[in-house]
Amino acid sequence: MTVLVLAGTIGAGKSSLTEMLAEELETQAFYESVHDNKVLPLFYENPQKYAFLLQIYFLNKRFDSIKRALSDNNNVLDRSIYEDSLLFHLNADLGRADETEVEVYDDLLKNMLEEIDSLSFKKRPDLLIHVKVSFDKMLERIKKRGRQFEQLEYDPSLYDYYKELNSRYDTWFEAFDICPKIQIDGDKYDFVENEQSKIQVLQQIKAKLKEIEGENN
Numbered sequence: 001m002t003v004l005v006l007a008g009t010i011g012a013g014k015s016s017l018t019e020m021l022a023e024e025l026e027t028q029a030f031y032e033s034v035h036d037n038k039v040l041p042l043f044y045e046n047p048q049k050y051a052f053l054l055q056i057y058f059l060n061k062r063f064d065s066i067k068r069a070l071s072d073n074n075n076v077l078d079r080s081i082y083e084d085s086l087l088f089h090l091n092a093d094l095g096r097a098d099e100t101e102v103e104v105y106d107d108l109l110k111n112m113l114e115e116i117d118s119l120s121f122k123k124r125p126d127l128l129i130h131v132k133v134s135f136d137k138m139l140e141r142i143k144k145r146g147r148q149f150e151q152l153e154y155d156p157s158l159y160d161y162y163k164e165l166n167s168r169y170d171t172w173f174e175a176f177d178i179c180p181k182i183q184i185d186g187d188k189y190d191f192v193e194n195e196q197s198k199i200q201v202l203q204q205i206k207a208k209l210k211e212i213e214g215e216n217n
């Protein structure tokens, strides 16, 4: 059983790489709830009002995916539950959640992570894959994908939000020690449109998985 989780800022390429990995490794892919997410557009419309609700929504959905993923054999998840705290605390620092909401959320997340530990013999993912992109690349990809509510034209204040989010990922990744990890350079490798880049990225990930397998035997 192999569980891979993707991590990275908005528009980094997590879903794209998830799809490629699932195909390559013949595993099931689990995607973050976006199209069927009723709260996400509300959050972008009014973050002050909906930050807490959105976070609870995502936490619940992720918990659901993890439960389904752990009952399956091999799988790839397009965003890790370990990033939830990063996203929520950024919003809390921006004054979009009060002290009590932060306390309740942190407690709930801790509880859920403990629950995941008791769900299956597989307690942690085998590998966390962080797709790292520069701030400029992040903006380019958000624009390219074109989800309306994420566009800077829709809300120019998103510029600062995106910038801060992207910079927090570096510290987050450095400190991450829950399972083995690898960083993929999403600026350098255009793995969506360039076949050679795609092959190189998949090779890096497969080599890391082999290395981990060697360490475990």
Ligand SMILES: Nc1ncnc2c1ncn2[C@@H]1O[C@H](COP(=O)(O)OP(=O)(O)OP(=O)(O)O)[C@@H](O)[C@H]1O
Residues within 6 Å of the ligand: 008, 009, 010, 011, 012, 013, 014, 015, 016, 017, 032, 034, 078, 141, 142, 144, 145, 186, 189, 190, 191, 192, 193
């Ligand atoms: N390495 C890449 N090279 C070229 N284009 C890319 C690359 N990665 C992603 N893209 C493009 O950037 C856009 C965002 O990618 P994707 O939806 O995979 O990001 P994501 O990390 O899943 O974002 P989110 O977390 O916001 O859902 C898409 O249009 C995708 O085709």
Ligand SMILES: Nc1nc(=O)c2ncn([C@H]3C[C@H](O)[C@@H](CO)O3)c2[nH]1
Residues within 6 Å of the ligand: 010, 032, 034, 040, 051, 054, 055, 058, 083, 084, 087, 088, 091, 150
């Ligand atoms: N605030 C907040 N907390 C989360 O845990 C979270 N997870 C994802 N997202 C937003 C980013 C993309 O717009 C879109 C798709 O990733 O959803 C989040 N936003």
